[in-house]
Amino acid sequence: MELKLAGKVAVVTGGSTGIGLAIAKRFxxxxxxxxxxxxxxxxxxxxxxxxxxxxxxxxxxxxxxxQLQAFFDRVKEQHGKLDILVANAGGGSFMPFGQITEAHFDDTFSRNVKGTLFTVQTALPLLGSGSSVILTGSTAASGGTEAFSVYAASKAAVRAFARNWILDLKGRGIRINTLSPGPIKTPGLVELVGTDPAQQQGFLDHLASLIPMGRVGEPDEIAKAAVFLASDDASFVNGIELFVDGGIRQI
Known part of the structure; x- marks a missing residue:
């Protein structure tokens, strides 16, 4: 079987759990x-x-x-290049409008917006023609979710980065795309409602009822889409938002 990413050097931020871990395994x-x-x-x-x-x-x-500069200096020293960058690190939590604190806003935007911006910018010198950058977006940016406005706004900013950066990098052969998962069964998702297993399952069941496919997704389903965007199969795919959401934002 042909390996789609043979010999390529990849970085997956936020790769220790959930979607990032699944992507790293697939890569x-x-x-x-x-x-x-x-x-x-x-x-x-x-x-x-x-x-x-x-x-x-x-x-x-x-x-x-x-820390980012020191890390990418290490990648440069060991490999001299970077072929694939998945800017996946981030997260969020529920906070109703009217109760949003400055600390909540700063934490969410620091992780999702500042982190994405400076991860990709710091990696730029290592990215050459044919390389692929994947930004982890979210279906939350394309619709309304109660008590989730700050997170949704941060992911809308991530989507805007892709649209603009492909113009800034025109002619360099670097592809930048946004991969937007729907509800995916990860620790980060279920812990939005606490640590009680029954409450977590109830939350998953509620989300499943909203999705045309009738279930939440698995991390590996996002990972398979990431392999496509990272590989030469997507050589003319640039600036898109690829929804892997069971149809929840397509209705």
């Missing part, structure tokens, strides 16, 4: 040399064991430009 299985980053070393160590193969980890806060 390694397709022949890539993968670096994963995250803020919690114990989770990174566990992820490396789970993924196996050609994977390394680094403890990096994607909103810290000094």
């Amino acid at each position: 390694v299985s397709q022949g890539a040399i993968v670096y994963i980053t995250g803020r919690r070393q114990a989770e990174l160590d566990a992820a490396v064991k789970t993924i196996g193969g050609s994977v390394q980890s680094a403890s990096v806060d994607s909103s810290d430009t000094v």
